[in-house]
Amino acid sequence: MRKLNRSVVVAMAAVTITAVTACSPPEKKSEATTDGAVSAATAASAQDLGGMDALVAAAKKEGALNVIALPPTWANYGEIIKAFGDKYGIKVNSAQPDGSSQDEINAADQLKGQDTAPDVFDLGGSVATANTAKFAPYKVATWSDIADGQKEATGLYVNDYGGYMSIGYDSAKVPAPAAVADLLKPEYKGKVALNGDPTQAGSAFGAVQAVSIAQGGTVDDITKALDFFGQLKKAGNFLPVDPTDATIQSGQTPVVFDWDYLNAAQTAKVPTWKVVVPANAVLGSYYNQAISKGAPHPAAARLWEEFLYSDEGQNLWLKGGARPVRADAMTKAGTIDKTAFAALPAVSGTPVFPTEEQTKKAKDQLAASWAKTVG
């Protein structure tokens, strides 16, 4: 082969590299077609736009909404997305339904300035508090119904729905666990699963905290929970499989720790599926809504929030077994869906809502020792 002149090749390579790096996508200019579209991006309430009708009009003009990490069977999101789309004639693009809260933020960072970037987020507490710089403040019409402790004062993020950690089990395959400690019995060999890895998924992390309370520990010192999972693993009962609708229906994961609204959603497909909230170990957690600062559809994003916090949206979450944040106010007003409310799993004992600090302590413990515990 004829030797190429090396310096020429290097020069070619350099030119190519510069050309490629220069080809990064250009910043998208916001297409200010109307004044509405521009002010929608900064509107902190429907009033700022001139009322709800103006917001609906602006959202319809945009015609689309990008949501992310909303599984159809999670808190009834499938029906919520459909109801919103039908009501306003807005096309909802649902991306990465199985993503985590962190995936939502990553997507917003990576797709910045593009039409496919997410408009709204549904986030776990830690991810929400860590990323406030990426949110646009917004107060929905029903803002006053939400307790102060459940919203960021300017509306950067607001609790939307919550639930309690529960044990879902297939009564056709396993006996009913009366307490968390029962799961160590031989009847549960190779049958107990967490929804994800607790060092990565909020729901699995909640399970560890709930087990800690049940075993006589606290939500910030989870040593007892780690001991429990270590024993569960030793007994051969711990199942390192990620439960999905498919694994639950096929009987691969007969016992699943998960939020009660997620476990409750399974009963529709598996009639023998039962949900219990462990007695006196009630761990609660709320998710949060936030609007992306760089939302490509700012008006639709705000209309989505209005819909979620309206009686209709709140009742749709309730129908999915989740406890909507306005439940108390709606019970007083008599607008709550009573049948769905009565169908929620019974709870005994006081629910514990861990603070950021308690959770942080537990996380540090977990990160260092989870792999060892189940490895």
Place this chain on the structure above:
Amino acid sequence: MAEIAEAAPQRVAARPRLRGAASLLGTVPFFAYVTIFLIIPTLVVAIGAFTGDGGHGFTLDNVRALADEYIIAAFGRSVLLSALSALFGAVFGGLLAYAVSTAKPGGLLRRVVTALSGVLAQFGGVTLAFAFLATIGLSGFVTVWLQDHTGFYIFENGVWLFELPGLVLIYTYFQIPLMVIVFLPALDGIRPQWREATENLGGTTWQYWTRVAGPLLAPAFLGSALLLFANAFSAYATAAALVSQGSPIIPLQIRGALTSEVVLGQANLGKAMALGMVVVVAIVMTLYSLLQKRTSKWLG
């Protein structure tokens, strides 16, 4: 050895010569591709590994954190998994490749095995994980059949399929065909004349393998095994689809660092782990290329 091997007659095609820079235009797509898919990601990883959380400031914290017990353990398991699956793959794949090389050239056996190997060596990720789940998973048909007909339950002693033993088994599944593909050319390079010469000089089969073919094939064999090691070390999708707890191996730890919604601000620690992987693979590939050099001396 090179003197012994007869060089095949070289056919030199006369080509019109392009002048200067014009002839280099052909290299542009290659450099563009390598830049986008290799150089830029590598730079992102290398820079990120030394950047503080929040994307500013030089720090050694991420690289220091690699000494954490759980990361060291994950690296250890990654190396163990890669080494075991490379060993099994190299041994079984080597034997299979030898069987194929002694078959009739252009025969049915050879054509079937090489075609199958070509497909199966690339058969990884979610599909492969699912194939194993459907056959020997908890409610896989082999598992259930065995339990019903022999009373033997393969998960009697724990759910090993979702742990390291399961990964070794599944990785070996794609390592064997890869070994066939990369090792067959070396076996084909062994000339029957050498064996005849050994026998003419009174050598036994044992001597032929230990004195002639063995030393010739050793670099190729070890090189292939190293390639298998690197292949397993960097595999991600299969393990990700199968193992959801404890992130036993490094690629899964990196996933956790990048997507965790529980422990935040670890993206650059993930990059530091990736840099660690780059270093391991670089060492392995350097050894591989050295061994390739030795092999190519006689592989005409």
